[in-house]
Amino acid sequence: MARADRLERLDARRTELEAEYRAALITALRVTAAGRWGLFGHQKDKAAIARTAPVLAALSDLADEIDGMRDALGIAPFDLHRQFMESRGPAAADAVGEPRQAQAWLQKMNAAD
Numbered sequence: 001m002a003r004a005d006r007l008e009r010l011d012a013r014r015t016e017l018e019a020e021y022r023a024a025l026i027t028a029l030r031v032t033a034a035g036r037w038g039l040f041g042h043q044k045d046k047a048a049i050a051r052t053a054p055v056l057a058a059l060s061d062l063a064d065e066i067d068g069m070r071d072a073l074g075i076a077p078f079d080l081h082r083q084f085m086e087s088r089g090p091a092a093a094d095a096v097g098e099p100r101q102a103q104a105w106l107q108k109m110n111a112a113d
Contacts, residue, residue, distance in 0.1 A: 007072075011073055013069065014066060014069040014070060014073065017065060017066050017069070018066055018078065018080075020062060021063060021080070024062065025109075026106065026109060028055050028059070029102040029105050032101075032102035033099050033102040037097075037098045037099075038051050038052040038098070039055070039102065040087060040101055041088045041089050041090070042089075042090060044090075059084070060081070060085075062081075063081035066081075067081075087101070087105070
């Protein structure tokens with residue numbers, strides 16, 4: 001019974017951290033959608049990289065903790081972080097800008113609710 005209780009508490013904590021991750025990502029996406037570049041790393045602007053580094057580090061730390069919990073619980077890795085990280089990086093010249101990309105992410109996340 002103790003193991004089941006521990007796993008239940010771990011799963012509850014995982015759920016809390018996933019909600020925290022989601023809230024932090026939404027906050028960052030709203031800032032980007034409002035016109036502040038850097039979250040998606042489309043440009044090599046050192047100021048934007050430095051400005052978003054703490055946000056990205058916090059998201060990655062949360063995702064690592066969540067994945068550790070998911071592994072202990074025997075469930076699939078945290079896919080939201082993987083998808084977000086895959087969407088980052090230099091973009092083609094004809095790609096949408098970061099504010100539009102952030103808006104698309106916000107719409108996608110709202111649709112998933």
